[in-house]
Amino acid sequence: MFEIENDERWMRLAIKEAEAAEENDEVPVGAVFVSDGKLIARARNQCELLKDPTAHAEMIALTQACAALSSQRLNGVDVFVTKEPCVMCAGALVHARVSRVVIGARDDKAGACGTVLQVIANEKLNHRVPVTFGLFEEECRTMLQRFFQKKRESGRDR
Numbered sequence: 001m002f003e004i005e006n007d008e009r010w011m012r013l014a015i016k017e018a019e020a021a022e023e024n025d026e027v028p029v030g031a032v033f034v035s036d037g038k039l040i041a042r043a044r045n046q047c048e049l050l051k052d053p054t055a056h057a058e059m060i061a062l063t064q065a066c067a068a069l070s071s072q073r074l075n076g077v078d079v080f081v082t083k084e085p086c087v088m089c090a091g092a093l094v095h096a097r098v099s100r101v102v103i104g105a106r107d108d109k110a111g112a113c114g115t116v117l118q119v120i121a122n123e124k125l126n127h128r129v130p131v132t133f134g135l136f137e138e139e140c141r142t143m144l145q146r147f148f149q150k151k152r153e154s155g156r157d158r
Contacts (some may be wrong), residue, residue, distance in 0.1 A: 019143070026046060035057055044057050058079070058093065059088070
């Protein structure tokens, strides 16, 4: 379950990243990577800015975290993300061997941590990542719903 005080601190930082993404007309997703109680990476979605479908918050923060630790393996690293990772991101987190993922809101359309698909804890893979859902769930879900509602109202639905 949650390590309440610290987990809340890190998820609040991920939410700030998601808010910054939304300000830049990006899908509001933020991710934070923590090792030994220290922040090693933080990122927000940048797909629109970079014109890159792989520029998800998790992927950008993953690259930063690997650089910070000088390793492609992120054993002992906890990940805090505002929205359930997609297949690409979940697969990358498994390959990096992160220790834990804490998720704000489930993704009923593309979540790959158990909601739609089960990538992150798939029994056939050589590494499985424990996942905890629901930290600041309502806040994370509301931010996403608000963003997509604005898109629909403006006729710029994604």
